[in-house]
Amino acid sequence: MITIKNLDKKIKNQQSLKISNLNFNKGYIYSILGHNGSGKSTLLKILYNIEDFQSGKITINTEDTNIDAVYENMAYNPQQNRFLSGSLKDNFDYIYKYSKNKDLLSKDKLDNLLKEFELDMKLDTNVKRLSGGEQGKAQFIRTLIMNKNFILLDEPMANMDLKTIKKVEEKILELKEEKKTVILVTHDFIQAKRLSDYIVFMENLNYINTYNCEDFFEKYGI
Template sequence: MIKIRKLSKFIKYQQPLEIDNLDMNKGLIYSVLGHNGSGKSTFLKILYQITNYDKGDIDINGEGFYEDIVHKYFAYNPQQSFFLRGSLKDNFDYLYKYSKNDKLLSRDELNNLIKEFNLNYRLNTDVRKLSGGEKAKAQFIRTLVLNKEFNLFDEPMASMDFKTIKLVEKKLIELKENNKTVILVTHDFSQAKRISDEIIFMENLRFIGKFKNKDFFDKLKQDLF
């Protein structure tokens, strides 16, 4: 479980990002919704310790919130994919050669994902020559391979085609079915309605609330936000 209490992050020339009280359980898909600038991506960066926060407390599975705890439990799929120089295969190989994570998916599972996402014919391609959609697929696969309990996705499908989006949604649901937690930042309210158990709604750097899927969309329909 992730527990957040009285969290504040000061942002220059803006009001602080504030999350008063938020719990996230295992085995659920949470969609983080809100307009641009509402703090959604910053929220994920705080959870992955890319960005510091100024006040409050975060606790992961009752073990605190330290670098080792974050690396133990979290995988993070950023908006912008980052790769090492070399081929796509080199980048996947790097994980298995240097990662200290003993829970990585097997090579066979990786190869199956590569085939599912139709990247097998691009393995020997320099990553700099991959399209935006191909890079997004590779980043998503790399996140799955880490096989973590909490999975943070920041707009992972922004540059994907419709067929790939459906495959990604299927994989997110499979994570949930394996009792893993998905925290998905998305602008796609229809997608959130399709696959989410709960909605985290943010506006103007404020956490408005956490809602059951149906409750959120009923309120949205009634224009209560």
């Protein structure tokens, strides 16, 4: 379980992001919804220790958050694709050669994922020459092979076609079946309705509430 209490994050030329009390429980899918600039992506970056905050407390399974706790428990799929130079194969080989992550999925499972997402024939391609959708698929696969209990996904399907979106959604539901917690930032309210157990609603850099998915869409008439 991730718990956030009395968080205050100062944002340049804007009001602070404030979250009084927010929990993410094990084994559920949470979609974070809100208008642009509401603080959705910033919240994921704070959880993954990419951005700091000025006051408040975040705990992971009752342990105060720190770099070691974050990397032990979380995998993060950022909104912007990030790769090392070289081929797609080089990028995956680097992970298996140098990562200290003891939970990595096996290379056989990586191979299966590459086939499922139709990237197995792209392994020798320089990542810079992959399309935006292909990069998105590679980044999502990279997140899956981290094999963590909390998966943070920031608009992972933004550049994907409908066929790939369906495949990613299937994988997200499989993560839930494995009792993992998925925290998904999305602008797609219909997708959130399909996938989510809970909706975390944010507005104007404030956490409004966590709703049961059905209750949220009934309340806001969506």
